[in-house]
Amino acid sequence: MSVNKVILLGNVGQDPKVKYFDSGSAVATFSLATTDRAYTLQNGTQVPERTEWHNIVCSNRLAEIVDKYVHKGDKLYLEGKIRTRSYNDQSGALRYVTEIYVDNMEMLTPKGANPGAGSVQPQPVQSVQTPQTQTVQDNTTDDLPF
Numbered sequence: 309m310s311v312n313k314v315i316l317l318g319n320v321g322q323d324p325k326v327k328y329f330d331s332g333s334a335v336a337t338f339s340l341a342t343t344d345r346a347y348t349l350q351n352g353t354q355v356p357e358r359t360e361w362h363n364i365v366c367s368n369r370l371a372e373i374v375d376k377y378v379h380k381g382d383k384l385y386l387e388g389k390i391r392t393r394s395y396n397d398q399s400g401a402l403r404y405v406t407e408i409y410v411d412n413m414e415m416l417t418p419k420g421a422n423p424g425a426g427s428v429q430p431q432p433v434q435s436v437q438t439p440q441t442q443t444v445q446d447n448t449t450d451d452l453p454f
């Protein structure tokens with residue numbers, strides 16, 4: 309058995325690029341920045357802030373929502389799968405790119421908090437799940453000691 313699950317909480321790096329196809333499907337791509345804060349170890353060593361950039365891919369209904377509501381600077385909570393693909397660049401060299409394919413998205417930027425965004429803003433928190441994602445709730449009594 310294996311698991312391929314990614315959870316990210318970060319800020320959108322640029323306005324998403326959305327492509328619509330004749331079949332009615334859509335794909336949105338954008339970058340998301342996650343940042344580990346700087347800190348100081350007990351011995352005085354300072355560890356600097358570190359930002360990772362992730363390539364995000366949303367499809368179909370999620371892509372349509374991203375097109376309407378997601379803008380540069382917005383804070384998002386994303387769940388998805390990590391996928392790596394290869395392609396040949398213009399010089400013919402083989403390149404690899406790692407992408408996060410989103411299954412679930414929550415928009416965390418409060419309405420009107422991102423002045424760079426368009427006039428249409430999302431609700432403070434909006435959750436969208438693709439049909440493949442199922443939420444399972446366990447209503448049994450939790451008897452764990454912690």
